[in-house]
Amino acid sequence: MTNDQAFSVVVVGGGAGGLELACKLGRKWGAARVALLDANLFHVWKPSLHEVAAGTLDIHQEGLSYQMLAHDNGFTFVYGAMTGLDTAAHEVVVAAIEDAGQEVLPERRVRYARLVLAIGSVSNDFGVPGVAQHAFSLDGPHDAERFRLRMLRLLSLADVSKAHDASAGLDIVIIGGGATGVELAAELREASAVHSRYGLRQIQAGRDVRIRILEGAPRLLAPLAEDVSDAAARLLRQRDVEVVTDCKVVGVTASGVTDAAGNTYPADLCVWAAGIKAPPLLAQIGLPTARAGTVPVDGQLRVPGVPDVFALGDCANCPQPDGRSVPPRAQSAHQQADYLYRLFRLPEGSSLDAQPPYLYKDHGSLVSIGTGTTVGSLMGNLFKSTGFFVEGLFARMMYVSLHLMHHAAVMGTMRTAVLALARFLVKRATPLVKLH
Numbered sequence: 001m002t003n004d005q006a007f008s009v010v011v012v013g014g015g016a017g018g019l020e021l022a023c024k025l026g027r028k029w030g031a032a033r034v035a036l037l038d039a040n041l042f043h044v045w046k047p048s049l050h051e052v053a054a055g056t057l058d059i060h061q062e063g064l065s066y067q068m069l070a071h072d073n074g075f076t077f078v079y080g081a082m083t084g085l086d087t088a089a090h091e092v093v094v095a096a097i098e099d100a101g102q103e104v105l106p107e108r109r110v111r112y113a114r115l116v117l118a119i120g121s122v123s124n125d126f127g128v129p130g131v132a133q134h135a136f137s138l139d140g141p142h143d144a145e146r147f148r149l150r151m152l153r154l155l156s157l158a159d160v161s162k163a164h165d166a167s168a169g170l171d172i173v174i175i176g177g178g179a180t181g182v183e184l185a186a187e188l189r190e191a192s193a194v195h196s197r198y199g200l201r202q203i204q205a206g207r208d209v210r211i212r213i214l215e216g217a218p219r220l221l222a223p224l225a226e227d228v229s230d231a232a233a234r235l236l237r238q239r240d241v242e243v244v245t246d247c248k249v250v251g252v253t254a255s256g257v258t259d260a261a262g263n264t265y266p267a268d269l270c271v272w273a274a275g276i277k278a279p280p281l282l283a284q285i286g287l288p289t290a291r292a293g294t295v296p297v298d299g300q301l302r303v304p305g306v307p308d309v310f311a312l313g314d315c316a317n318c319p320q321p322d323g324r325s326v327p328p329r330a331q332s333a334h335q336q337a338d339y340l341y342r343l344f345r346l347p348e349g350s351s352l353d354a355q356p357p358y359l360y361k362d363h364g365s366l367v368s369i370g371t372g373t374t375v376g377s378l379m380g381n382l383f384k385s386t387g388f389f390v391e392g393l394f395a396r397m398m399y400v401s402l403h404l405m406h407h408a409a410v411m412g413t414m415r416t417a418v419l420a421l422a423r424f425l426v427k428r429a430t431p432l433v434k435l436h
């Protein structure tokens, strides 16, 4: 089924970058010209997924319905996963939607004048045996929710077992000491303290919920400055999180993780957070691919050799003047969405080649250590590659402001940003976890 009308812009992927672009364009041009396609029905900002996994953020409260966003921002929402691309016809193929074995929406084709690929990334297990079968990853809200429900079940079992087995508890192993692994460990520790205060009274969080990070590099947060990494390690130690560095994982089983030195770490729950790659779809549909399966783009975020197709965010490989690629971060996706918004609004007939290329502005890197604090560096561009070190409540407020900026971009007003700030302050004052 093909919609005869060609949208001026079709954005595939309503995440950190794609959703912002669709909302901004929709507010300018309306639903007849702008379409957003996503495989899910609702949006959760990906940097919040460690909170969903820990239960400190409820996806049913936080998730924003794409249909509602489409209505409020004036774009057309197309529900379904992109499965193909017909570059000659300028059409995106969207998979049929099934429910309980019944097809509820047929395969469709959506015609575009310009297409923006913003389909993010998925975790990369580098072929390590057992990861696909036994480890969780935080690729999307459903993965985070699945982890949370499994953790609750195991915590409840451990709580009951405690009456006859003093050693009962939960071993959680997080593979990868980058931002995702560090943020998840700290959030899980905070959540476990609330769990034991609430219903699970036999469990003592620090003693019975054993959280361990295994990192292959000599230190946590290896791409960031050493003072940030040291601060993160100190704050995790204070929270009874064990950090093992120089640890190359070679296998995961249902009960543990093995490293190259032959050590085995018991694991009731294991999370793989040691790398990402672009979704395999990009290569499958015949697009050129670069490092980790990403699609190469030029300075104007165009895919070379594929007319009218652009890419942004984690799925794009955008080189910068220093030879490095734009890092896969929410702030990159946000900046690139802004860049394309301005590019697409140039008067008809403007030459894109004449436009200044997209340049990544590094405003710093902040890593959340639970609801109370954050560590990181600010203004990387101004202070060369490292930025200046920040820690504590100020850093926490800066971290939260990134999320608020996303809310403001998708709602077009500061109203929801203020509501989100209020929620953050309440959460900080009375930490809650979702127990069902």
Ligand SMILES: Cc1cc2nc3c(=O)[nH]c(=O)nc-3n(C[C@H](O)[C@H](O)[C@H](O)COP(=O)(O)OP(=O)(O)OC[C@H]3O[C@@H](n4cnc5c(N)ncnc54)[C@H](O)[C@@H]3O)c2cc1C
Binding pocket: 012, 013, 014, 015, 016, 017, 018, 037, 038, 039, 040, 045, 046, 047, 048, 049, 050, 080, 081, 082, 083, 118, 119, 120, 121, 138, 139, 140, 179, 180, 183, 279, 281, 312, 313, 314, 315, 328, 329, 330, 331, 332, 333, 366, 367, 368
């Ligand atoms: C736990 C965690 C914490 C993080 N913390 C930070 C942080 O503090 N700061 C920071 O800058 N970055 C952080 N990141 C990284 C950040 O989330 C990503 O860099 C950012 O979300 C990338 O944005 P994006 O728009 O490229 O893709 P995403 O936000 O991942 O969105 C991709 C969208 O595409 C959709 N999609 C995928 N495939 C298809 C398909 N075939 N058809 C249709 N739709 C599809 C998905 O449903 C999704 O909505 C974190 C990531 C994680 C997992």
